[in-house]
Amino acid sequence: MNILVVEDEKNIAGLIKRGLESDGYNVVVSHNGADGLALANTRKFDLLILDWLLPKKDGLAVLYELRQAGNHMPVLMLTAKDQADNIVSGLDTGADDYLTKPFEFAELQARVRTLIRRANQDQGAEFRHLDVRIDPVNHKAWRGDAGITLSETEYRILAYFVRNAETVLSRQDIFDNCWNTPVNPFSNIVDVYINYLRKKVDEPFPTKFIHSVRGQGYIFEERK
Numbered sequence: 001m002n003i004l005v006v007e008d009e010k011n012i013a014g015l016i017k018r019g020l021e022s023d024g025y026n027v028v029v030s031h032n033g034a035d036g037l038a039l040a041n042t043r044k045f046d047l048l049i050l051d052w053l054l055p056k057k058d059g060l061a062v063l064y065e066l067r068q069a070g071n072h073m074p075v076l077m078l079t080a081k082d083q084a085d086n087i088v089s090g091l092d093t094g095a096d097d098y099l100t101k102p103f104e105f106a107e108l109q110a111r112v113r114t115l116i117r118r119a120n121q122d123q124g125a126e127f128r129h130l131d132v133r134i135d136p137v138n139h140k141a142w143r144g145d146a147g148i149t150l151s152e153t154e155y156r157i158l159a160y161f162v163r164n165a166e167t168v169l170s171r172q173d174i175f176d177n178c179w180n181t182p183v184n185p186f187s188n189i190v191d192v193y194i195n196y197l198r199k200k201v202d203e204p205f206p207t208k209f210i211h212s213v214r215g216q217g218y219i220f221e222e223r224k
């Protein structure tokens, strides 16, 4: 397993590198965003640990460019900024998880294991329910023949719905499976994202698939 660490604070980068190497990972370190992006684009890594504030190119810009280029490697963002709006913009740009500095190394280890395991589960075949089809390798979705343009968070929610079709999913279920962070930054964040998803998945079509279940959550199923 190869991990790329992009972190300009050399003591933190060194601690992460030594710790993960003793867990058996191969670790490559870059100290600025531009070099980190170049490395991520030229070599295959199983995980990127990406600091937010970096010289030459900040972490969010690195992440944006990677995702625009179709690179879906798991990304764990490190941030000293713990404001909810920054975390949300990081996750929506395509970070898979984030960790606020300072953090315990054991916490980093746990997140790394989870992200790598989840990425391996994502390598499977396309799956579908009704006429919604999901490509878990490239994070793409279609309804019928029409491609649906989704942010990373929207993609995760739709994939979760399709995998668990015709089952009531609570807001907490959706949050736990699609955000993968322990803290819910906004109380209504699940509803906000489901509204985005409905506009893309349901609004153009006469048959709606995403439905509220009063007092319980949401369900993905066909209702005329």
Ligand code: CA
Binding pocket: 007, 008, 009, 051, 052, 053, 054
């Ligand atoms: Ca930094």
